[in-house]
Amino acid sequence: MKDVLVIGAGGVSSVAVHKMAKNPDLFGKITLASRREFKCEAIAKSVQERFGATIETAQVDADNVDATAALIDTVKPDLVVNLALPYQDLPIMDACLKAGANYLDTANYEPRDEAKFEYKWQWEYQERFKQAGLMALLGSGFDPGVTSVFTMYLKKHYLDRIDTLDILDCNGGDHGQHFATNFNPEINIREITAAARHYEEGKWIETPALSTRQVYNFEEVGTKNMYLMYHEELESLATHLPELKRIRFWMTFGDQYLRYLDVLQNVGMTSIEPVMYEGHEVIPLQFLKAVLPEPSDLGQTTKGKTNIGNIATGEKDGQAKTVRIYNVCDHEEAFAETGNQAVSYTTGVPAMIGSALMLNGTWKGEGVFNMEQMDPDPFMDMLNNHGLPWQVRELAEPLKF
Template sequence: MKKHVLIIGAGGVGQVAAHKCAQHNRLLGDIHIASRNIKKCLAVIDSVHEKGALQNPKGVLKAHQLDAMDTAAVRRLIEHTGAQIVINLGHAFVNMSVLQACIETGAAYLDTAIHEDPEKICETPPWYANHEWKRKAICADRGITAILGCGFDPGVVNAYAALAVHEYFDTVDSIDIIDINAGSHGKYFATNFNPEINFREFTGQVWSWQNSQWRSNKMFEIQRTDDLPVVGKQTAYLTGHDELHSLSQNLNVPNIRFWMGFGEHYINVFTVLRNIGLLSEKPVTLDNGQQVVPLQLVKAVLPDPASLAPGYIGKTCIGNLVKGHKDGQAREVFVYNVADHVEAFAEVGSQGISYTAGVPAVAAAILIAQGTWDVQKMVNVEELPYQPFINLMNQMGLTTHLREAGQDDCLISFDLAELDAS
C-alpha cells in the first residue's frame, strides 16, 4: 500500500488535485506540491486551507520549488518527501524527466498528457511509442507503476472506451470522442489550459485512426454537429489527440476519432495568429539581436488559464459516442460526463476544465494507494479495471452517464462485490 503524494505543477489542474488529495489525506498521507514558481504552490495551499479541504486537519501539506526538467532534482525531492505516488501535472515537456525520477526511486508515476519534445510538433504516430512506451520494459523489470494519460481526455475517455468494448458491444465499429466546453470565461481570447501546449495540438497534422490505419487531415478541415446532453447542439472539429495513440493499439476498433468544440471567434483568432507566424515554436531574432519564440510570447500575453476560474459560467460535456453490434443488432451509445464551471469553482477554486482533468488523476492515485491500480508496470487507462475508477469518480464529483435511444439519465455504477465474487 503506497502513501504520500507529490504533485508536480501548481496551475489550475494542480490546484484541483491538491484539494482532492486533501479531501482524502487520511488514505493518501502527506501532500507535497512543487513547481518552478513556489508562490503558486503557496497560493494553492492557501486555497486548500481556506476551503477547509483537509480531511485530516493535522496532515502535512507543503510547498517546494522545483525544476521538473531536472531529473536529479525531482529524484531528490521524491526522496526528501518520502512520496510514493507522484502526480505529474506539469507541462508536457517534463514527462520523461519526472518518469525517470520515479523509475530511479520506485515511486508510482501518474500524468494527464503525453510527453512532447519542445523541438517537434505532431510526431509520427503512435506518439506514446516515441517516448513513454520506450520505458515499458524497465518499469516492468523494476515493478514501477506508471499510469499514462489519466486526466479526462486522455484518461476517463479511455476507461469509457474499454467499458463500451467489454460491456455494451460484441463488436465495435467506431469510437468518436467528443469534447465540448459550452462555458464562457468572459475574456476576449484565452485558452483553458497552458496556451503553449494548447496551440501545439492544433498547428500540425490532425491524426485519426480510420479503417485500422492512421489518416492525416488539416485542422478545422472536418466538422460535425451533435445534439448532446445538457449542452444541446454543438459543433466539433476533427482533432488529433493523445488517447487515439494508445486506444488504436490496445483496443480492436477500426475507427477512433477525437472531436473538439470550437467557436467561430476562437477559430478566427487562432487562424490569424497561425498565419502571421505567432504560433511558431521556432525562435526568431529581433532587430536588437534578442531571440524570441513566438509561441512563448503569445503564451505570456494571454490570460493565465487558472485566472479564468472566478468568472467562468456554463458546462462541459465530454464523452464517447460508440457504434457497433450487440447480439446481432446495431447499437449506439454515448457514455459521458457533464461538469459545471461554477460548481467546480465553489468547491476547489478552479474552472471546470481543470476539474475534469484533476479529479481523475487523484482517483487514480487513490486506487494506487489502495492497491487496486498498483500494477507495477506501465499502462494506459484502458488496460486497467474501469469499474472501480468510474465508481470512485461518481463519488468525487465526476459522474458517468449513458445515453441510448434518447434516454439520458442513466448513471453508470458497478457492484464491485458482485464483480469480485465472479
C-alpha cells in the first residue's frame, strides 16, 4: 500500500477520498489538503462515520509552489492527486517536480484571465517530468478520463479503426433549484459559454456557443436536448488517435437552465473581466459563484441518473460497424455511498481508479500522459468493481447528424 496527498476539498475530492478510504487494500495513508482546512475536516469526519477510516488533513494554498512543495516534503506521498481548480494545475505540477512526487489530475489547465482549454501548457512539462523520473497523468475523471478509456477499449476490442467519435454527456438529474451547476460554477459556466469546437478532417471547426442542438434518447434517462460543445479530450484524442476523421462532444441542458444562463450573460454576470465596485475589483463570474448553491450541497435533493458515453463508427474485419459504450449512474445511490451527487461521483471514482493503477504500478511511465495512452483493460475492470459499471452494444446505424 502506498500513500496519497489529495489537494482540493470539493465534491469530486470528497468522492475520491471516500472511495480511497473504502479500499484500504489499495491505499495507505490518505492526507487531504485545501486552502480551507475546515472543508477537509468535514470530509474526514464523513469518512470516519461511514467507513471507520482516519484521514489526515492539512492547510495549503495550492497557488503557492513553495508551500505545496513543503507539504509534499512533509507528507512524503507516493502520489499527489490534484482535485483543486484547473487554474492550479501548473503550480501543483511545479511543486511535484520540486519535491519529487508523481502527479494526477482530472481536468486540464485553464488560465484565470481567459476561458481557454488547452493541454499545451501541461504537455510542455513532458521533458521535465521525464528527466525527473516522474509520471504525470492528466484527466483521470469521466470526461475527460473514462471517455478516453472507453475510446481505446473500443479500439482494442471492437474496432480495427475508429473513423468518427461522438461523446455524449447527459445529466438527467433534478436538484430542485431554480439555477445551480453540478460542479464548480465558475468552471462550468466558462465551459458552457465558450465557443463550441469540433474536429473534422484535420481541422478545428468553431461555432457559437450552444448554437447546435440535437435530440438523443439516453438509456435509462430518456429523450434530452444536447448541445455541441468543446471539451479537452477532443484535443488529446485527436492528437493520440490521428486516424479519427471527426470527433465531437455533446452535453445536455434543460430549457430552464439555459433561460437563466441567457439572462445572466445578458446582464454581464458570466464575465471574467474585472469591474470596479466601491473601489474594489470584482470579477462578476466569481461573485456569481459565491451566491449560487454549492455543488457539494446538492446531493441531498438530487434525483435521477446520469448517462455518459461514446458512439464510435469504424471498421472491424473489413465491415462497417457502429458501437455505443456508456455508464449510467444514479444520483441517490451515489449520495447514499459517499454523500455526493452523481456528477461528483462520476469524476471522483475515476480519480481514485487512476490513482490506484499508478500506485500499484499497472500504469507507469516517465513524463506526461493522457488517459488514452494507457492500457484500458485494468481501468475498465475497476470501473465495474467500484460503482461505475458500463455497457457496450452495437448500433444498427451511425448517428444521422
